[in-house]
Amino acid sequence: MSVAEQSIAGAEARGHGFLASSVGRKVVMAATGVILFGFVTVHMLGNLTSYMGAEAMNHYAEFLHTMIHGMGIWVFRAVLLTAVGLHIWAATTLTLDNMAARPVGYRNQKNVASTWASRTMRWSGVILAAFIVYHLLHLTTGTVHPNFDRANPYANFVNGFKVPAAAAFYIVAQLCLGLHMWHGVWSCTQSFGLAHPRYDSLRRNFATGLTVLVVGVNISYPIAVLTGFIH
Helix, strand or coil: CCHHHHHHHHHHHHCCCHHHCHHHHHHHHHHHHHHHHHHHHHHHHHHHHHHHCHHHHHHHHHHHHHCCCCCHHHHHHHHHHHHHHHHHHHHHHHHHHHHHHCCCCCCCCCCCCCCHHHHCHHHHHHHHHHHHHHHHHHHHCCCCCCCCCCCCHHHHHHHHHCCHHHHHHHHHHHHHHHHHHHHHHHHHHHHCCCCCCCCHHHHHHHHHHHHHHHHHHHHHHHHHHHCCCCC
16 A cells, blocks of 8 residues: 555544644644653753752652652653654654655755754654653663663763763754754744744744753753763
């Protein structure tokens, strides 16, 4: 079955409701994007405790695992995984629909209105999905960690980033996050009806500022460990 036939079959299976429409799925992408962007921002702020030393970071980790009688972290994870799943579903189905609408690409494609970030959203999304799996196995379950200690998240953080390959993958993933995040914030505000020539400059500055802040701070962690600033 060709990509176009798969997309048509998928569209028929989705029916004619709100989520079957491209607008509905764009809203799903925007809403789940807000959740995911909120998570990476809070996650970035929480990891700042690594600059305060082992006691501060371990205390923060303990708080996360004990809030709401230990159930808070699981509720948080369930919401996050649901958001990731819906985000990937909406992105995949929209991509397939777009490919079906234009099964043969333009011979001379001119990317006039698009940006490099928007044109790489699919690839940056795939890399981020792979990174999420690796990150969970690395610092949550310890499956691929060289010296995992459940009682010492700070040591896991430092020892994990001491491995150059792990630090390099983390940095590459954060750069992909930057591309994904910049275009995502821009598109999200548009999906929520905030696109207007009067506000476009503000939207662009907000997307740029938030992206630079989150990505810059996140990249600082492996660099700080590799250079011995965090030890």
